[in-house]
Amino acid sequence: MGERVKKSIFMMILICSSLYAQNTNYYIQNGEKVYLHKISNDTRSLQNDTAWYQKENGDIIGIKKTLFVMMHDNLDINELLKEYNLTIIKRYTDKLFLLKSYTNKTLSLTHKINSTKKYYAYPNIAKKIQVR
Amino acid sequence: MKITLVFLSLLFFIGCGGSSEPPMTQATNKKDLKEPFYNEQWALHYDKKFYDDNDIDKDAHIYITNTFKKYRGKGVTIAVIDTSLDTNHFEIKQSIKKAINIKDKSSNVNCQTCEDAYHGNAVTGIIAANINNKGIRGIAPEANIIFIKLDLSGYVSDSEFLDAFHLAIENKADIINCSWGTDDVSDVVKSEIERLSTEARNGKGVIFVFATGNETKRITNDESAIKSVIGVGSSDERNLRAVYSNFGKGLDILAPGGYEIGISTIYPNDELMTAKGTQRFLGTSASTPIVSGAIALMLEANPRLSRVDVQNILQNSSDKIGNIPYEDGKNDYYGYGKINVDKAISLIDNNNKD
Numbered sequence: 438m439g440e441r442v443k444k445s446i447f448m449m450i451l452i453c454s455s456l457y458a459q460n461t462n463y464y465i466q467n468g469e470k471v472y473l474h475k476i477s478n479d480t481r482s483l484q485n486d487t488a489w490y491q492k493e494n495g496d497i498i499g500i501k502k503t504l505f506v507m508m509h510d511n512l513d514i515n516e517l518l519k520e521y522n523l524t525i526i527k528r529y530t531d532k533l534f535l536l537k538s539y540t541n542k543t544l545s546l547t548h549k550i551n552s553t554k555k556y557y558a559y560p561n562i563a564k565k566i567q568v569r
Numbered sequence: 570m571k572i573t574l575v576f577l578s579l580l581f582f583i584g585c586g587g588s589s590e591p592p593m594t595q596a597t598n599k600k601d602l603k604e605p606f607y608n609e610q611w612a613l614h615y616d617k618k619f620y621d622d623n624d625i626d627k628d629a630h631i632y633i634t635n636t637f638k639k640y641r642g643k644g645v646t647i648a649v650i651d652t653s654l655d656t657n658h659f660e661i662k663q664s665i666k667k668a669i670n671i672k673d674k675s676s677n678v679n680c681q682t683c684e685d686a687y688h689g690n691a692v693t694g695i696i697a698a699n700i701n702n703k704g705i706r707g708i709a710p711e712a713n714i715i716f717i718k719l720d721l722s723g724y725v726s727d728s729e730f731l732d733a734f735h736l737a738i739e740n741k742a743d744i745i746n747c748s749w750g751t752d753d754v755s756d757v758v759k760s761e762i763e764r765l766s767t768e769a770r771n772g773k774g775v776i777f778v779f780a781t782g783n784e785t786k787r788i789t790n791d792e793s794a795i796k797s798v799i800g801v802g803s804s805d806e807r808n809l810r811a812v813y814s815n816f817g818k819g820l821d822i823l824a825p826g827g828y829e830i831g832i833s834t835i836y837p838n839d840e841l842m843t844a845k846g847t848q849r850f851l852g853t854s855a856s857t858p859i860v861s862g863a864i865a866l867m868l869e870a871n872p873r874l875s876r877v878d879v880q881n882i883l884q885n886s887s888d889k890i891g892n893i894p895y896e897d898g899k900n901d902y903y904g905y906g907k908i909n910v911d912k913a914i915s916l917i918d919n920n921n922k923d
Contacts, residue, residue, distance in 0.1 A: 466756055467790065496753065501726055505757045527728070529735060529761070535728050559757045563726040566751045568652060568688045569780040569854040 461545050462490065464560050473498070473544075487563060488541070499563035500543055506550065507557040508532045517556055521546060535561065603702040609844040610705060610833050611806070612825035612859060623830055623845075626808035628888070631824060631859060633708070633866075633910040640914065642709025642865035644872065647696055647744045648737030649858070650717045651689030653680045655837040658690065660704050664697040666713040667740055671733050672720065679837075684722035687836055691850040692748045694835030694842075695858040696865070704841050705833045708862025709869075715740045727755045734761065738769045743868055744776045746861040748854035750792045752782070759795055766797035766876050774876030778861045780853035782815040787901075794819025797876065799864075799883065803856045804907050806830055808890050814853055820904040822883055823890070824859040827851045832859070863910045870917040886912035 462473040473490035476497065487499040503526060508514060514534060518524065527535040538546055543560055550558035608616045611625055614634050620627060646666070656665045656679060668678040680686055697714050698707035717733045719725055737745050762777055769775035779793040781802045793800030793815075800819040803811035803826025810816070811826050825832060831849025836842045842850050864879055874882070887906030889895050899905050 498753075499724055499726070501728070503728060505727070507757075507760075527732075529731060530764075533757075533761070535731075559727075559755065561726050561728050562755055563724040564751055564753055565724055566721055566749055567782075568685050568721050568749045569782050569852055569857075 501561040502538050502543055503561045504536055504538055504543055504547055505559045506534050506536055512555060604706045606705045606833055606843050612832050625806045629806055629808040631908050631910050635911045636866055636914045640866040640869045642712030643869055645865040645868045646713040646742050647746055647861055647865055648715040648717055648742035649693050649746045650719055650733045651692050652721045653683050653686040654678045654689045654693055654716045658835055659839050660698040660835045661693055663699050664714045666715060668716045669736055670718045671729050678716055678718035681837055690837050691834045692858045696862040709865035712865045715742055721749055727758050730758050731761055734765060742775060743770060744861050744864050746858055747779045748857045750779055750782055752789055752791050754790055754792045762795055763797050776864055776876045776879055778857055780857040781820050783813040783852045784815055785813050786815055788815050788817035788819040791819060801853060801857045801860045803853050810891060810902050816902045822887055822904045823907040824856040826853055826856040860908055863908055867913055867917055870914055871921055882913050882916050886916055
């Protein structure tokens with residue numbers, strides 16, 4: 438393989454990695470980022486409460502327009518609702534809520550909320566499962 | 570640690586070196602003898618003719634006949650989260666205390682046109698088939714069943730999983746049977762399963778029982794791999810791990826799931842799926858309700874048992890089958906071994922006497 442070809446491949450890898458690094462289409466699972474690629478031409482997209490993505494391993498998942506938020510102690514959920522224009526759908530425990538988001542960028546919203554370090558936000562993911 | 574030592578001592582006295590009980594040639598309850606397909610329920614007991622005819626290892630069953638003399642799951646509630654259920658089936662209608670469809674919270678859980686509609690029936694029948702002399706015997710025929718319908722053939726959201734678990738808890742479930750899995754459990758679901766396994770049942774912890782799957786692969790980020798969950802794999806007619814059964818750290822225990830011969834259970838519209846019928850129920854989905862039913866009998870024997878107690882008892886009473894060495898009582902292919910219900914109940918009954 439010629440030196441120029443090697444260089445080009447190296448540059449392409451570098452560009453791809455840097456693009457990936459800026460990608461906000463991800464969520465955190467087991468402490469690691471799970472990157473997602475948005476699917477636009479998919480019949481599942483007709484469900485307007487869900488955006489569909491493909492994971493790196495090929496699995497297709499849906500990101501609902503709702504999100505989970507886990508509260509740390511002594512925090513008021515109302516502050517969060519007001520700041521990010523969210524409403525409560527369900528209160529699972531004193532600290533765990535399912536919230537409705539009015540943005541199409543639910544993943545970005547979870548990152549924004551998590552960056553405050555005051556709350557823990559997690560997308561509501563729809564996935565295909567199998568009976569066994 | 571103390572509890573474990575007590576169990577180990579008890580095990581020593583009842584004999585812990587494999588399956589010491591001789592094969593039984595008769596059912597222990599006259600009523601059971603009248604269930605027309607009881608002789609085919611090879612997973613539950615040794616029937617010489619059926620075992621010989623089908624070349625089944627004499628220890629392939631779960632050693633439950635002594636337990637059947639005393640316990641039927643009375644007073645214990647099992648939530649079955651699955652595809653669909655014919656709640657009027659003659660074998661289970663007495664046991665169904667509540668049915669909830671997660672989509673609309675209605676009691677309509679029967680969807681015969683849904684993909685895998687039989688599955689919820691098959692799982693529920695293994696646990697709850699009544700003693701009525703008409704078909705088969707369930708492991709815990711007097712347990713209360715809460716059936717929660719999830720659309721398992723489609724896409725299910727994490728909030729639907731949590732709704733199902735919380736409905737089970739609101740309806741006083743002691744055990745939650747899940748003969749399915751995602752291989753991709755979200756952090757939020759994992760965290761809630763762990764919390765409920767510790768805090769529900771007034772602090773004793775609800776007992777989640779999940780199937781490990783049938784793809785002959787290592788268990789990864791699956792519900793069955795959560796530490797507080799009992800992950801169930803399958804054994805077969807040879808009394809070995811069934812070749813399809815997934816393996817790895819998340820595997821806790823095996824129960825019969827069959828390979829060529831199925832696990833007898835029910836089918837919609839008052840039909841049955843027998844061990845050698847044209848349609849057979851096989852796999853870790855079948856093994857999981859065997860374990861859930863057995864746990865119901867354990868909780869009837871002692872309702873004060875916590876989730877951790879149940880895990881310890883199962884670990885210390887399981888038969889160490891197979892040829893792969895067990896380290897600290899466990900290996901990746903057999904977990905802690907195959908469930909032995911009579912041994913588990915002996916540990917509880919002996920402890921109750923103290």
